[in-house]
Each structure stands twice: as C-alpha cells, then as structure tokens.
Amino acid sequence: MSESAPIVRIAGLRLDRGGRTVLRDIDLAVPRGQVVAVLGPSGSGKSTLLAALTGELEPAAGTVEVLGRPVPRNMRALLELRKGIGVLLQGNGLLTDLTAAENVALPLRTHTRLPKPVIDRLVRMKLHAVGLRAAADAFPRELSGGMARRVALARALALDPPLMIYDEPLTGLDPIASGVVMELVRRLNDSLGLTSIVVTHHVHETLPVADHAIVIANGGIVFSGTPDALQASTDPLVRQFLDGQPDGPIPFDAAPRGATPSPMEAA
Structure with a gap:
C-alpha cells in the first residue's frame, strides 16, 4: 500500500438494512496518519458505516477499500484484513473472568504463535501505553x-493494527474519563503512526483531537471538513446537530407504525 494512498476509500456507497436504505451516495477518503471524527445524531447510520468498513455489511452499491484493497467477501481473506483493523467497541467487550493482562493477551494468543514470554512482554507494553501497567x-x-x-x-492495539476504529468510545464515561480517553486516542495515533476513525455523537470532546470531521444525517454526509470549519458552519442542519436544537431539518420523532421508516431509524 502506497504511503500516499488513503487508508480508507469509499465511493458511491449505498448501505441497506432490512430492505431499507440507511446511507446513500457516500464518498470518503481517509488519509494515513489522521484522526477523523465521524459525527451525527443517534440512529443516523454511523455504526452501519463501520459495519461496511469491517466487512460485516455488504454494500448495496458502490465500493469500500480498506488498507489499499477492496473489503473481501471471502471469510478467510476478510479475517486476514481484520487483523489490520483495531476496533474499540462502546461496550468494551472485556471478558469478565480474565484479568486485564489476559484480556490484552487474547488476540496475541489467538492470531500468533509467539512464545509466552514474548506475549507477556507485549502485553506489558500495551498496558503501559494506556497508563495501566499497574492494573x-x-x-x-x-x-x-x-x-x-x-x-x-490496549487489547485493540495488541496486533499493532495500522487502522483504529472507535465506536462511541465515550459512552458511559464522565467528563474527566472522556478527556483522558480522547487525549489517549490522539497521542497513540501520533506516537504509533496510526490512522484513527472515531465514530461518536460527542462533538465537544472529539473535535479538539480531530484533524478532519464529517457529519452524517438524513442518510448521507452533510458536512466534510476541518473541525474549525465545522464549528463555523451556518448550515441549518449542521447547526441543529452542533447546538442540540430539537426542531430543524433533522427529524427527531420516529415514524408512526406502519409508515415507511426513514434512514434515521437505522443505527
């Protein structure tokens, strides 16, 4: 993969769920080394976009390229691609009967044949990187x-993936913990040479660490640019989202039963 080539390239993407179009006409290029914030209201389709990047959801139209190649449909090839993508889920997904170190070691034990002393050292390094070696x-x-x-x-970083995807990383965290996590996202992105895609509706905590921001609403991308340009936008749809206004071009109420669902209803 060329150093200058985008680490993610999406063109003409349409994503359907249950016979409904969730996202349409999505074009996106993510340069290497950046932190890109994917913002939007709950239910706007942000997690659906992630599902396309990781191969969980096949596009209804358009193309998705990750790490320099189209996302494969063959399961073996897809599993190989996913080794290069670290994913931090909003629910953490930690196994409760394993220690912190054992949780971090799990991907290394599953996907490598490294001897235990090497795995143990790598686990200590990953925990140290997130400030939790003592835990x-x-x-x-x-x-x-x-x-x-x-x-x-730390577990998502275990296999040294070049691409990190964060799915609502601040859910359930207080403001101090949110600040710590987002500062860590930025620091690790720069120190490890990563590219990070942060999917969130937490605007004010995310924009200070982002290089680029896109806003998804009403089934498509309604803004793409720098965080400063986003903050300065006068677009009514963007302003409604940023300012938390209940009335505006983004519908809040769900469609009545029996009505045709809108793209906003899909996560």
Missing part, C-alpha cells in the same frame, strides 16, 4: 469505566 492483574469488575475502556484500547 495488569485486576479483573474488569475492579476497574472504573475509564480504566476498562483503556484496557479494551
């Missing part, structure tokens, strides 16, 4: 929400 022997129930999120981040 290696703690179980998830013994960790705060912010600490558990950082352990999950």
Whole structure:
C-alpha cells in the first residue's frame, strides 16, 4: 500500500438494512496518519458505516477499500484484513473472568504463535501505553469505566493494527474519563503512526483531537471538513446537530407504525 494512498476509500456507497436504505451516495477518503471524527445524531447510520468498513455489511452499491484493497467477501481473506483493523467497541467487550493482562493477551494468543514470554512482554507494553501497567492483574469488575475502556484500547492495539476504529468510545464515561480517553486516542495515533476513525455523537470532546470531521444525517454526509470549519458552519442542519436544537431539518420523532421508516431509524 502506497504511503500516499488513503487508508480508507469509499465511493458511491449505498448501505441497506432490512430492505431499507440507511446511507446513500457516500464518498470518503481517509488519509494515513489522521484522526477523523465521524459525527451525527443517534440512529443516523454511523455504526452501519463501520459495519461496511469491517466487512460485516455488504454494500448495496458502490465500493469500500480498506488498507489499499477492496473489503473481501471471502471469510478467510476478510479475517486476514481484520487483523489490520483495531476496533474499540462502546461496550468494551472485556471478558469478565480474565484479568486485564489476559484480556490484552487474547488476540496475541489467538492470531500468533509467539512464545509466552514474548506475549507477556507485549502485553506489558500495551498496558503501559494506556497508563495501566499497574492494573495488569485486576479483573474488569475492579476497574472504573475509564480504566476498562483503556484496557479494551490496549487489547485493540495488541496486533499493532495500522487502522483504529472507535465506536462511541465515550459512552458511559464522565467528563474527566472522556478527556483522558480522547487525549489517549490522539497521542497513540501520533506516537504509533496510526490512522484513527472515531465514530461518536460527542462533538465537544472529539473535535479538539480531530484533524478532519464529517457529519452524517438524513442518510448521507452533510458536512466534510476541518473541525474549525465545522464549528463555523451556518448550515441549518449542521447547526441543529452542533447546538442540540430539537426542531430543524433533522427529524427527531420516529415514524408512526406502519409508515415507511426513514434512514434515521437505522443505527
């Protein structure tokens, strides 16, 4: 993959779920090394876009390229591609009967044949990177929400993926923990040479660490540009989202039963 080529390239993408079009006419190029914020109201289709990037959802139209090649449909090839994508889920996904260190070691034990001493050293390095080396022997129930999120981040980084995807990384976190996690996203992106896509509706916590922002609403991309340009936008749709206005071009109420569902109803 060329250093100058986008790490993610999407063209003419349409995504359907249950016979409904969730996203349409999506064009996106993510340069290497950037932190890109994918913003939008709950139910706007942000997680659906992630499903296309990881191969969980096949496009109804258009193309999706990740790490320099089309997302494969063959399961073996798809699993190989996913080794290069670290995903931090909003629910953490930590196994409760494993310690923090054992959770981080899981991808290394599953996908490599490295000897135990090497895995143990790598686990210590990953936990140190997120500031939790002292919590290696703690179980998830013994960790705060912010600490558990950082352990999950260390696990997502275990295989040294060039691309990190964060799905609502601030869900359930207090403002201090949110600030710690987002500062960590930026620092790790720069120090490890990553590219990061942060999918979130937490605007004010995310924009300070982002290089580029896109806003998804009403089934498509309604803004793409720098965080400063987003903040300065006078577009009524963008302003409604940024300012939290209940009335505007983004519908809030769900369609009545029996009515045709709108793209906004799909996550």
